[in-house]
Amino acid sequence: MSEPTFAPDPVVDDPTTEHLRGSLPGRLILAASRRGEETALLQKDLGIYVRYTWNDYVDAVGAAALALERLDVGKGSVVAILSDNRVEWVVADLAVQALGGVAVGVYPTNSAQEVQYVLEHSGASVVVVEDQEQIDKVLQVRDQLPDLEHIVILDPRGTRGYPDGFVTWRDIVADGERRRAEDPSFLTRSVGGLDHTTTAVLIYTSGTTSHPKAAMWSHRVMTAQADRLVETYDMSARDTVLSYLPLSHGAERLVTELVALTTGGRVHFGEALSTVQADLAEIGPTLFLGMPRIWEKIRASVEKDLRRSSALKRSVFAFCLARGELLVERSTRGERRWSDPLTRRLIDLLAFRALREHVGLNRAWFVMSGGAPIGPELLFWIRAIGVPVVEGFGLTEAGVTHLAPPGSPPRIGTVGTAFDDVECVIADDGEILLRSATNFVGYLGDPQATTETLTDDGWVRTGDLGEVDDDGYLRIIGRKKDIIITAGGKNISPAAIENAMKSSPFISHAVPAGDSRPFISALLQVDWETTGDWAAQNKVAYTSFEDLSSKPEVVKLIDDEIARGNELLARVSQVRAFRLVPKQLHQDDGELTATQKVRRKAVLEKFAHLVDDIYERS
Structure with a gap:
């Protein structure tokens, strides 16, 4: 793994406050020493929020670090986390960093093949999976992962009768807790030995045009990001956040870990990405x-x-x-x-x-x-x-x-x-x-x-x-790579067109076309919920998404919405014709990335016949 050329930090047996501030696990230790029994994390369990104090948080990371050390995780080891956002996600992440290892989040919506790519590319020796759904993906591709030595499952329900080859989080952490009781200063010593210029996490890019790339973030990069935001906007321990976007994404990691560990603020874990609106209404965060x-x-x-x-x-x-x-x-x-x-x-x-x-x-x-x-x-x-x-x-x-x-x-x-x-x-x-x-x-x-x-x-x-x-x-x-050059030589950015079309609540995705063509057109996906609701209110019967998208009344509705969207665009960028795609775009079909960005090239290739039909008819 390539590392930066900064001079390495010295190993510190008795780390100072300044050294601890140089890493996220160190900031956790400092926050726990100052805030102790104050609430750090809240997570729903059977509809009730369970409270974790800063002492609980740091103790859990210490026990997890000792547990992972038993699995031979140390300096430079790569540990992958395949799970929705939850307390164990951040605990495992910080424990890996505390050991000098490299943590990598894997999007829980990834297919087995996408999981294989990340685990193989990163060289992960350990993967922490959430449940039966996620372990099934790993077991499906286990034979293609020679570097993978251990699978740890957080929630083993449904895995009785599975072949041996994985351990439960509860079992390894119980061992870690026993060892922590015997050696309570282990976490501080380990964090004191960190070189802040070394890679701490891997963040995989969206991969809109090719395989995702793994961006390496050092401890120093992450603490600099946190300090920049916290100091500029005077964030504090009074602030609360809702953690709902996948922690594999750098932006969610920024607010859930980097900012919260720096300010001592409170993190609420929502039930799921699909329940974000209900969770948001219930929690009422100050940072969002x-x-x-x-x-x-x-x-x-x-x-x-x-x-x-x-x-x-x-x-x-x-x-x-x-x-x-x-x-x-x-x-x-x-x-x-x-x-x-x-x-x-x-x-x-x-x-x-x-x-x-x-x-x-x-x-x-x-x-x-x-x-x-x-x-x-x-x-x-x-x-x-x-x-x-x-x-x-x-x-x-x-x-x-x-x-x-x-x-x-x-x-x-x-x-x-x-x-x-x-x-x-x-x-x-x-x-x-x-x-x-x-x-x-x-x-x-x-x-x-x-x-x-x-x-x-x-x-x-x-x-x-x-x-x-x-x-x-x-x-x-x-x-740069998305610029559309029309037959008339006009350079047009599709982003503005996409946003203008999606200003309609009835349009979920918009993919402009027009390279070497005489005008701009677009492939559109209707929003299943809002368009379906409109159809029901207007007594337009339908049986499926494809049927809904083909209804003349829906096509007319979208045509009117495009006319409104075009008012936001320069004339040369306006959409002059469109087709509705007959299915919902999906990550599993290669049409969306894990972050739900449209793979424009893939969509235009898959529905090339619709685009060709637009220009043939013109």
Whole structure:
């Protein structure tokens, strides 16, 4: 495994506070020493939240470290975690890091073949799996994994009668707890011996165009990311977060581990990604990270409820939304009227305070959208209802590098300014280049890709095109590799088109086409829930997703939605024709990544006949 060229940290037998702050396990030790019996983690068990204190947290990591050491996990060992978000996920992750090992999260939605790729590519010697569903995937490909020595299962229900070859988390941790009682200082000693420049975790990229690459993050990279965010926005132990996005994703790891271990804040583990809206409403976090698809679902849910409400309620909401959008528009321009606070209080009283409480965002003061571009129209809607969302920019190879400065008015359409410690320049071809302490170490086992992304003088080539205005605000144009060049020679970014189309609650995915063609077209997937609800209300009978998508009434509905979406686009970028795909795009069919991003090339190839039909008919 390739490591960075920084001078290594010295081994410390009696680590100082400063040395402990240099790693996440060290920050856990410090937090436990200061906060002891305060609540650190909450996890639902049979509908009831179970509380874990900071003492419980650090004790669990200490026992898990000793348990994993018994499985020969040590410096440089790779341990994979194949599970939904839960307490044991972060405990195992921190235990591996404390031993000097390398932890790698595997998306629980991955197929057996995708699991095999990550375990084989990373060289994992141990995999921690959640349950029967996940162990089945590993056992299916076990013969192709020569480096894999141990399988540890968290919940063994349903595995009675399975062949030998795995151990339970409960059994190995019980042994670790006995050893911890005999050697209570083991964890601190082990963390004191960490070299903070070595790789601590692997974060696999989305792999929208090829196999995912494994970005190496060192201890130093992670603590620098945490300090950047916490210090800039003055986050504290009073803050709470909902952990719901897969921890395999760098963004969720940032809020669940990096920030919470730095501030001493509280982490709630939701029941599942599918229950995020209910969990959000129940928990009411102060910090919230939402991917665009989450915001789309929240708005679609609100609009669905409105369609079923009385005419009076719809009128009141429309009145309040129009006033809220005016406030956002003026704020974006840096304007402020004496009556604006009164207007905000009025519309909150009439509609939005109750709405924010309903969706669980009434207490949220730091709200970020990231992971993929979000449409300006959707951002306007979210801010209009009083949620202070900002769009950020970051990537696996550089961390979060841009956000709106604290206390500044939003500039919708931009991703904010670079943090003070981040250098950002625009190359001659328009590509965004970044340099800071949070740049990744490199790609595991792929020196060519590392060289293509990370320059000798420390710049990360992001692959994104962008513009920086006179005030330092960055606007993302789109991915270099995704640019559509029409037959007329126009260069068009598909991201803006996708967001304009998905501003409709009835459109779930949009894939623009038009390379070497005379105009822009799109393949669209209707949103199963909202479109199905609309069909039921309008007495349009259907039997399946394919049947729903083929109904003339639904095609007309989507045609009207596209006309509205086109109003947000320059004429050359407007969608002139479309086809509805007859199925829901899915990761198992190679159409979506594990992070639910569309694999544009794969979708365009699979449904090439629909695209060809558009242009043949034109």
